[in-house]
Each structure stands twice: as C-alpha cells, then as structure tokens.
Amino acid sequence: MSEQLLIGAQLADGTGAPLRAAEVLVSGDRIQAVEAPGAVSGSYDGPVVDLSGLVLAPGFIDTHSHADNAPLLAADDTTKIFQGVTTEVVGNCGFSLAPRRSRHADTFTAFTGRLFPPIDWAWSGFDEFFRTTDQNGYVTNYCQLVGHGTLRIAAMGMADAAADDDAIAVMRTELESAMAAGAFGLSSGLIYPPAVYSGTSELVRLAEVLGGDGLYATHMRNEGAGLLEAIAEALEIGAAAGRTHISHLKSAGRPNWGRMPAAITALDQAKAAGQRVSHDIYPYDASSTMLATVLPPSYLADGEAAILKRLADPPGGRRELARLIAEGLPGWESTIRGAGWDGILVATTGSHRDEGRTLAEIAADRQVEPVDALIDVLLAEELKASMVSFSMNETDIETALSYEHTMIGSDGLPPGAGGKPHPRLYGTFPRVLGRYRRERALLTLPEAVRRMTSLPADTFRIPDRGRVAAGTIADLVAFDPDTVADICDYRDPVHQPLGIPWVMQAGHPVVVDGTYVGPRRGRRLSPA
Known part of the structure; x- marks a missing residue:
C-alpha cells in the first residue's frame, strides 16, 4: 500500500513527551503527517488501519x-x-x-x-x-x-x-x-x-x-x-x-x-x-555467553585443538582447574565465584544434550564433581555450548x-x-x-x-528512526499497555510475547494481529 492512515492509537512519539491522541499518515516508506484526530481523516478516502486501544510508537x-x-x-x-x-x-x-x-x-x-x-x-x-x-x-x-x-x-x-x-x-x-x-x-x-x-x-x-x-x-x-x-x-x-x-x-x-x-x-x-x-x-x-568462558584465560589460547587438549588433560589435574575456577586469578574474575555451580545453566549445545540444566544438576546426575561435568560437556560438544549465568x-x-x-x-x-x-x-x-x-x-x-x-x-x-514525525521512516509498533509482557523463563524461554499485535517496517505491516506476515522489509543502515 502506497498510502495508509493509522487512527485510534495513543501516540508515544519517542521523545518522552506525554501520550496524545493522533493519527499518522504513511506514504510509501515514510511518515507524511502526524496530526490531531480528524485533521487528516476528515478528508481522506484511502486505506485506514484502526489501532484503537493501543499505543503507537517508533519501532x-x-x-x-x-x-x-x-x-x-x-x-x-x-x-x-x-x-x-x-x-x-x-x-x-x-x-x-x-x-x-x-x-x-x-x-x-x-x-x-x-x-x-x-x-x-x-x-x-x-x-x-x-x-x-x-x-x-x-x-x-x-x-x-x-x-x-x-x-x-x-x-x-x-x-x-x-x-x-x-x-x-x-x-x-x-x-x-x-x-x-x-x-x-x-x-x-x-x-x-x-x-x-x-x-x-x-x-x-x-x-x-x-x-x-x-x-x-x-x-x-x-x-x-x-x-x-x-x-x-x-x-x-x-x-x-x-x-x-x-x-x-x-x-x-x-x-x-x-x-x-x-x-x-x-x-x-x-x-x-x-x-x-x-x-x-x-x-x-x-547473563549469557559461551560456556567455555568459565575457563581461565590461559586455557582459551591458540584455538580449539589446544583448548580441547588442555581440557582432556588439565595442567595440574582437574582438581587444580576446579580451584582456579573457584578462586579466580589476578585480572580475571571467575564466573563460578560470582554465580556458583548451581547458577550456571547450560542453554544451548551442538547436540542439544544437557540443555536447561545447571552444572550442579548435571554433576549430581552423573555422580561426579561439577568441574567434571563442565569438562565433560565442553569436550562432548567440542566447545559448542552456551550458558546462562545467574550473577x-x-x-x-x-x-x-x-x-x-x-x-x-x-x-x-x-x-x-x-x-x-x-x-x-x-x-x-x-x-x-x-x-x-x-x-x-x-x-x-x-x-x-x-x-x-x-x-x-x-x-x-x-x-x-526513533521518532514518529513527518519525514521519518515508517518503522512503527503498536502495543497494548495493559497486557504487553514477556512470558519466557530460563527453562522454557521460547515464547512470543503478549500484547504486541502490530508492527510496521518501512511502511509495510509485517506483524498483523500478532502474526508475522513478512517478507523481509528491513535494511542495512549506514550511520547518519
């Protein structure tokens, strides 16, 4: 659609100004006008999108x-x-x-x-x-x-x-x-x-x-x-x-x-x-990052083969590695020291084994020490594993x-x-x-x-971008302020949020009634 009028929403224009009722005229990929209700619609006979009950904001x-x-x-x-x-x-x-x-x-x-x-x-x-x-x-x-x-x-x-x-x-x-x-x-x-x-x-x-x-x-x-x-x-x-x-x-x-x-x-x-x-x-x-980040920096040098060799036969043994991880080193703060073995959740692995379990839980299951669980996961996955750290x-x-x-x-x-x-x-x-x-x-x-x-x-x-104003790109979102929410948790994280039924990208609705309709409408940008 080359032109469309968005009506009914309360506008959060991106500047921090108070919400206000407004109608927004989109022409092509840009916003052509932002006016009080009735200022455009009174003489407009093109396509209309009714966003009543929602807040309209910049993407x-x-x-x-x-x-x-x-x-x-x-x-x-x-x-x-x-x-x-x-x-x-x-x-x-x-x-x-x-x-x-x-x-x-x-x-x-x-x-x-x-x-x-x-x-x-x-x-x-x-x-x-x-x-x-x-x-x-x-x-x-x-x-x-x-x-x-x-x-x-x-x-x-x-x-x-x-x-x-x-x-x-x-x-x-x-x-x-x-x-x-x-x-x-x-x-x-x-x-x-x-x-x-x-x-x-x-x-x-x-x-x-x-x-x-x-x-x-x-x-x-x-x-x-x-x-x-x-x-x-x-x-x-x-x-x-x-x-x-x-x-x-x-x-x-x-x-x-x-x-x-x-x-x-x-x-x-x-x-x-x-x-x-x-x-x-x-x-x-x-937080979340690569599981290998739990290891001291000296373990992570010189590429995958060197790291896996050190893990298979840690310098000083597994108990020494456990001590280094628990205590940290000068200039390096241990993740385990900040979160504990029960505060490191395996998130995603290459094989999809052990996902959604803490290192402490994996260790208890296998009747080994937590450092053994860490080493076993990293070796089995060839370092292709991420974690969530409760720190x-x-x-x-x-x-x-x-x-x-x-x-x-x-x-x-x-x-x-x-x-x-x-x-x-x-x-x-x-x-x-x-x-x-x-x-x-x-x-x-x-x-x-x-x-x-x-x-x-x-x-x-x-x-x-970043403001709803005449001349800006029409990247917009409409959400319900009373119901918008995330419904994910750490062991069940893959859920679409609530209360965001409509998204526009460059003048094209790409989410309608909570359904992605696509196609890819984004652009690679260069700095202003």
Whole structure:
C-alpha cells in the first residue's frame, strides 16, 4: 500500500513527551503527517488501519544484539520483530562475522562455531559480507559494528600475546575498510579470547582510526570487583574514538552486588568532564555467553585443538582447574565465584544434550564433581555450548533502569541455534514495558519508549528512526499497555510475547494481529 492512515492509537512519539491522541499518515516508506484526530481523516478516502486501544510508537531499537547471522538464515528470524524491534545493532562484544582472512580463516571458523550456528562462509572483508547479507535481506534494520576480537584473529589468530606494530597495522587497515563499507563503529569484548590478551594501548591505537568522533562500544574487561577500573579503561579508549558506549552495564557476582550507584556516578562524572559516554542494560538478573568462558584465560589460547587438549588433560589435574575456577586469578574474575555451580545453566549445545540444566544438576546426575561435568560437556560438544549465568541483583537492575540515560539492549545470542537460549532473546522489550513500566512503575510509558527509540537512535546515529514525525521512516509498533509482557523463563524461554499485535517496517505491516506476515522489509543502515 502506497498510502495508509493509522487512527485510534495513543501516540508515544519517542521523545518522552506525554501520550496524545493522533493519527499518522504513511506514504510509501515514510511518515507524511502526524496530526490531531480528524485533521487528516476528515478528508481522506484511502486505506485506514484502526489501532484503537493501543499505543503507537517508533519501532524499538535493540542497541546490543548478536543477530549478525540473521540474514544468512533460511528462515526469517522473528525473535525481535515480535517484540516490536525494527532495528538492531549487531557486531557487539568484539564479535563480527567479517573480516575473515585466509591466514587464520580456520581459526576464525572454529571460534565463531562456539557461538553461531553453522555458517556457509562466502566472504573475506565487509564489502563482500554486506553483498551477501544485502542479497539475502533483513527482517529488522541492521547496524553493523566491527569486532575487535575478529580483527585480532585476522591479524594474529588466537595467540596469547601482545599485538606488535605489524599486527596493529593489519587491524587498523581492516577497521578502516570496514568503516568505509558502512560500519557504525568498533566493538570489544575484553573478557573473551583473543581480546582478553590485549592491552589498553592496543585498543587506543585502533580507536584512533575512528577520527575523534567515532563510536567505541565495549563489553568491558571486568564487570565485577574491577568494575570501576574497567569503566576508566573504557573511557580512555573511547576518548580516542570520540564516543564511548558501555554494553550491558552490570555489577556481576554476589560479592559485588550494590555497586551500580558507584558505576552511575563514574559515568556522570565523565559526562560532567565533557566525555561522550552512553550505556545499555538488559532487564534480567542473569547473563549469557559461551560456556567455555568459565575457563581461565590461559586455557582459551591458540584455538580449539589446544583448548580441547588442555581440557582432556588439565595442567595440574582437574582438581587444580576446579580451584582456579573457584578462586579466580589476578585480572580475571571467575564466573563460578560470582554465580556458583548451581547458577550456571547450560542453554544451548551442538547436540542439544544437557540443555536447561545447571552444572550442579548435571554433576549430581552423573555422580561426579561439577568441574567434571563442565569438562565433560565442553569436550562432548567440542566447545559448542552456551550458558546462562545467574550473577546479578534485581536492585542493581532497577537502579540502572531508573537512570535517565539507560538504553535497552537484549544481548540476545545468535538466532538459529535452537536449545534453551536466555529468555532475553524473546522478551527483553515487552519485559521493560510490562514488568518494569507497568508493574514496578520505574519508568513512565513515554520515558520507557524514549529509552528504546530516540535515545539509541541519537546515540548510534541511526538515520531517520526513533521518532514518529513527518519525514521519518515508517518503522512503527503498536502495543497494548495493559497486557504487553514477556512470558519466557530460563527453562522454557521460547515464547512470543503478549500484547504486541502490530508492527510496521518501512511502511509495510509485517506483524498483523500478532502474526508475522513478512517478507523481509528491513535494511542495512549506514550511520547518519
């Protein structure tokens, strides 16, 4: 339909302004007019969409997604569009699917296999990757970050070593090429190999490529006892880039609960000093990542074969590995120390065995120690396993959500792997609107919408989105404020949310009466 009039809804325009009755005229892929009821409809004789009883808002923007592979899937990935998300920022935590260079191509393929379902690799650089994804199409709009970990593998594999000048030169060249192809910035994941082996100066030299007005998004080096030091490092690197974005801000690990106010104070002080810094969170008390992250960094160097060999015959034996995992190491905070063996839930595995059970439960079943269960799962799955880690505190989440600068990112892991992924993949945005807006009253409805629309659009410089206004792209969502909710839990996470019956992408309804009608209407975007 080239023209359609949306009537009956209360409008949350994305700016945080109070709800108001309005009718919205859509022409082609853009909003042509936003007017008071009757101003257009009185003389309009075209198609009408009645959204009475619903709130109409800009399509939500997921600031932290790992759906880099969504365009490569044969089936349309509906995990986000059903939540009202029409734009995703991908390539986070230092993981992007390009560049993939021949010298370390096998290493990169094996590494990504720990997190992504199988990929039919047909590209090297971002220009070729984008040609592939553009040809396949996008369910949601696609804003690509460049992963530092990916750059490092292209330059020096999984080596546990500092990057020399030659390696940094390779990474800088690859980053320049990616930015020229249309990337939005640089991301890092400094708890993951090979990035965990890098120093601050390496990241600064890469951030300088962004020219003083670019975006550096980071999964920081420490989200627990070293949280404030990690924020300081992120700000140092981000100052070289121009803008700093802290991904999934949290205070993880039971000994560190209650430190969110200190983290917010550090961000406020940076802002007051003139630094451009932003952040997002996901509204859950559990995180999720590769199960192999439980291992000490020294175990994760030099690729899959080396890791599996160490696991089969741990240096010092299994009991010594259990001690290292329980106590942590200088500069490395153990996941188990923060969550406990009963706080690590196996989410998705390559074989789909052991999904939805904690390491403590698996160990009890097999009558072995928890470290044996961990090793057995990782060996059997050849590291292709993800986990959910219960390491956060609800009070810290509510403190962050109450802070006016907090955006929302799902941190949903790559779609298409099946299993029992963290429920944030299916429920993040309705959870904010249901649990934290309606039930806990931490945010007004217009403010909740602003955090998920205009604030991230401005921060990431996403063009023509984030507001319902004349001239913007007609990416829109209509939801029922009284019923919108996530209905997923950690052992049964795969459910479409409630209360989001209608979504429009670029002027085309793609969810109607709660049913996805497609086809892929998203676009790959370039920064404004």
